[in-house]
Amino acid sequence: MLVIKSEKIRRILRIALPFAIMPAIVLLMPKRAQSQYYALVSFAMTLMALLLFLAGFERRELGTRRMILVSVMTALSVLGRMLPLMKPITAITVLSAMYLGPESGFLVGALSAVLSNFIMGQGPWTPFQMLAWGLIGLFAGLFAKPLRGSRLLLYGYGLISGLGYSMLLDIWTTVWTYGEFTAAQYLAAVVSSMPYPVIYALSNLIFLMLLAKPIGDKLARIEKKYGL
Amino acid sequence: MRAFDAMNPAAVTAQILLTACITVFCLEPVLLLISLLCAMAFFIMRSGRKHIGFHIAAIGLPLLFALLNPLWNQHGTTVLFVINQRAYTEEALFYGAVTGLRLAAVLYWFRNFSDLMTSEKLFYLFRGFSPKLALIFCMAVRNLTLFREQMHRIQTAQRGLGLYREGHLLDDVRGGLRVFSILVTWALENGIITANSMAARGYGTGKRSSFTYFRFGKADAILVGAVLLLTALTVCGIMSGRLDWQYYPQRIAPAFSLPYAGTAAAYALLALLPVLCEGKEALTWHCLRQSI
Incomplete structure (x- = not known):
């Protein structure tokens, strides 16, 4: 990756990327052979969106303690994914986001995806997974107040985020396998993957039920004790 | 030239990502086949006969x-047979095979x-x-490794306290959860201690140095240069349109021409760079x- 030293160029890039470069790529996508470029363009878009998010975090003052806690939670969720039958990444991401804030939630989700894929297999799907889990964390952090107030709401969020995650990744599956994206093909991909999203959403629910107390209460305690 | 593994990470990344990008970007069976064979050759060169499961998954899927x-x-004109009143066409099968080839190569x-x-x-x-x-x-x-060790330690302590009943499913799950809960408490407190220690040692006050030093030498410069040149040649070849296949409604292969062969050769060389690096090193060693 190139190191951009000049502050000026970095600022220009930060504005140009979302408002000029990304729309330009989509609009200029050659019309004659669109299907060839679908996979590439969607991959590039995801990567750029991810880079923008991450570049934003570099500027924000996260605090050393919070940074370390993000790395701790990431390691815990990856450790969970390595155990047989366990898929607690979503649950741990949501819980971290609730107590450590939206930025930390995004980071825990996105980093868990990369790190666990070192074990489960890295692939072109990694950026999509990063974005999907990152967004689950981000939104959990934004709605932290109501989620902390009501367990029922938290469980509901777990179910919805499980379904949302599968739906987001189905977009990738469609683009990748068919080289194009139509509503019918997307529907086919969603239907053909059908038992899994439901199982995944239910497993999220179970993990949230199991972990809400041990992890949530401990994070709340750390937050209170050290005043994060 | 050093073995591919020992090259500067930036050079390695450039080679693999650009080669993979072209694979994703073009739907041209010849280039895809080249890409798949080179990637496979490099993988087998490094890992030998291991990972049969991966080979099966990467080819089977x-x-x-x-x-x-x-x-x-449902596109295509040459109908092979009919299932459920839907035509199973030869063109769609070929197109599927090409996209499958692309997926395998990228994997x-x-x-x-x-x-x-x-x-x-x-x-x-x-x-x-x-x-x-x-x-x-x-x-x-x-x-990750730290927590694994700690988890093992907690488990041993719990066993020593007689808090586990071996071979009982419910107790196993309950015990596992308890160990995890203890681990979380320890990990969070340990994290705070680490953060305090980092702050005490002046983290964030100056420029951070790195443990490993990757040098960017002449060999790396040559590799990056070769990668960029070959990528540019390949992309120019693809952009010229001489390599465009028509898949529907009828399959039409582009006529053989010099640009076609040149592009394929440039891409083959690009994809072969890792194998060449490793091969040369192995030869020197031999x-x-x-x-002696």
């Missing part, structure tokens, strides 16, 4: 896609990439983009041993 494509895809490239790029190398690359993120990432990797 695309094959499945190829066979299934005609079921959704192999990414497998090579994750085998080559250790987290240390990734950290080196990430550092330029975001030192803070790189640190979090690096510490998470370290925490010669040195012979002369």
